[in-house]
Amino acid sequence: MQVPQHETVHVIIKGVVQGVGYRHATVRRAHMLGVTGWVQNMEDGTVQALVQGTPDQVDHMLEWLRRGPPAAVVRDLISQRDDTDKRYVRFEQL
Numbered sequence: 001m002q003v004p005q006h007e008t009v010h011v012i013i014k015g016v017v018q019g020v021g022y023r024h025a026t027v028r029r030a031h032m033l034g035v036t037g038w039v040q041n042m043e044d045g046t047v048q049a050l051v052q053g054t055p056d057q058v059d060h061m062l063e064w065l066r067r068g069p070p071a072a073v074v075r076d077l078i079s080q081r082d083d084t085d086k087r088y089v090r091f092e093q094l
Contacts, residue, residue, distance in 0.1 A: 007058045008037075008082040011065055013047045015075035022047055023093045025069035030091035035061050040094035052088055 013022070018041050026039045026049060035053035042048055051061045066077050 005055055006052065006087075007055050008050065008052045008084055009058055009062065009079050010082045011049045011051060011062065011080075012078040013049070013065055013068070013074055014045075014077070016071075016073035017047045017068060018045060020071035021069050022072050025072075026065065027091055027093050029064050030061060033057050033060050033064075036088035036091050038088070038092050038094050050082065050088070051091075 023039045023041065026047075030037070030039075030051070033053070035051050035057045037050040037052045039047060039049040049065065051058050051065075053061070062077070062079055066074055068074050
């Protein structure tokens with residue numbers, strides 16, 4: 001039996017992404033897609049996230065993060081593959 005491929009991606013989201021329900025909506029979307037990891041507000045006004053899942057799950061999550069919830073205005077999204085061995089069991093807001 002083949003083990004499903006697993007990716008970890010660290011994401012920085014810039015724009016109007018704090019105070020608009022971005023983190024809460026991200027957690028809901030992550031649960032829908034079955035990805036694990038975390039999302040948090042940063043002091044510089046960005047939101048950062050770590051997303052783990054199959055390549056397809058991660059791609060769908062990144063696509064959603066580029067838009068965010070209706071009140072958000074995403075101006076830039078920077079994603080970088082992370083080679084961590086740590087595996088998250090759920091997706092949560094930090």
